[in-house]
Amino acid sequence: MGGKISINAGKSEILDPLPIRAPSYCMFVINCVILWLFHTIMSGNPRVRFAPSPTGPLHIGGLRTALYNYLFAKKQGGVFILRIEDTDQTRYVEGAEAYITAALNWCGLEYQEGPDKGGEYGPYRQSERSGLYREYAADLVASGHAYYAFDTPEALENKRADMKAKGIPAWQYDHRTRGEMDNSLTLPDDEVQRRLAAGEPHVIRIKVNPDEEITIQDQIRGEVKVMSKELDDKVLMKADGLPTYHMANVVDDRLMRITHVIRGEEWLPSTPIHVLLYKYLGWGDEMPEFAHLPLILRPDGKGKLSKRDGDKMGFPVFPMDWTDPGSGELWPGFRETGFYPEAFVNMLVFLGWNPGTEQELFTLPELVEAFEVDRVGKAGARFDYEKATWFNEQYLRDHSDDELAGQLSEWLSVQQVAAGSTDLAAVCRLMKERVSFIREIYESAMYFFETPATYDDKTVRKKWKGRSTQMITELLTVFEGLEDYDPDSLEAAFKQYVEKGGYGFGAALVSLRLVITGVGGGPPLFDIIAIIGKSETLARMKKGLGSLPRTETVY
């Protein structure tokens, strides 16, 4: 690397945070101490990055990767970095980056360095770093580890088709085939120079040395060995001058001093290429540690979870709502479905990791404390929406009635439902053990807010019979004369009436519940009546008598 510093002065600034310029022995010693301190601090302070591509909304798999990176960094007192990998201009989606940062923010995954926060290793958008990659790619060509290739995409496609026709389905651009292709290895030097000077479209490919056994030390999978002769000469720089993932990733991870690469398992097959790149670039000794996370699978286990799956199976796969800027299509998010970010994160962390104890509910700080990469599993985890719901239920019940009332009030105003003078805290107290989401309080108990418009068919059929009409008629008088509308007084009055009239308590109660709420189940009825109040109660009884069929008195 010494040679590199003099050649690439610009790069050396980034590469050597504390360049040693020792005019005296004293300065030398001081510098050594500083360097030692620096290394000590660095070795105890990992730097990890979450590096999504802004090609659409982040889905839960990506978010879990971010979460694990975050937890790992925080646990070790390290730095969590957001880097935007926007090197594919054709797939760039407007708003995707904003969505990514908003999603991280919603989940409480704060990063210390990123495109909108800056940091000493910026810029953090790859599209703003393109000059960097070109330099390193040129170095690679100069050192013989990469070469220019002029084969057009069409030519490659034809080649593949040809080979397939000849019974070779797995043709790849590699050490066996590069000699018959249109590149700087096969073309005479002057021809290559002429083409480059003429601006002929070309890519730069890595020249994989076929005689190596590459060993990846993976924190989750252990040792993974791959023979380099199986690898293909991956494109490093595309014809548009931008790097591919492989090139950009390795260069940036090095320049940003990334110590641990924690990413999805889909990257495991290309990790040998990355290892080779580190070596070819002269960074073999500074390679980060790798940890490849298991994938999140579809609930039916058929493949990894993709954005269409949620749609088909009726649950969100995105943290927040996303409207596709092209099609206008709306993709539902966990947030809008009613999930608390805490519950969402808690659910997510357990998809592939566990603390080894029986504790299931964790706050983010608790997760930071408990998280260990060693405890991340190897096998893909199927996403289970029922369990996700259960987590939300737990968090919902953890809130006080007043907190819940505030959330309900907010939701009601968004839905433009007038709560009037309804005691929302009381409603929440009665409903919190019966729902998984705030919205369900309204959805399953609209009767707190409005007079029932319809009456549940099944309940009417099964319970609205015998002396129901007569009973409600008589009860109307009883309730009209009642002054105290608290649950106890109501219940006492009701009991007294029921006993006197010889009604069955349970049956009578269901009939009353039906006219008051329109449904057959719910919280204790007299608590409901106490909340909706006298005039509304009487009105509903009258309406019920008018709307429901008259039942015959049967003995």
Add this chain to the structure above:
RNA sequence: GGCCCCUUCGUCUAGUGGUUAGGACGUCAGAUUUUCAUUCUGAAAACAGGAGUUCGAUUCUCCUAGGGGCUGCCA
């Protein structure tokens, strides 16, 4: 096809060379509850298969099967 990864109840998982293989979600049953729900109690439910190593394998090794990923000038 090739390469790589993976495999404990339906699902998420704990676990150890000798365990009644533990927990959670879900399911079912019972109790409590004026209904629904909650809560409580209980039940059913797993080491993919085959060899080998070993006194003994769910645990270690190999093979097979199954699943997944990658195989783009996408990431």
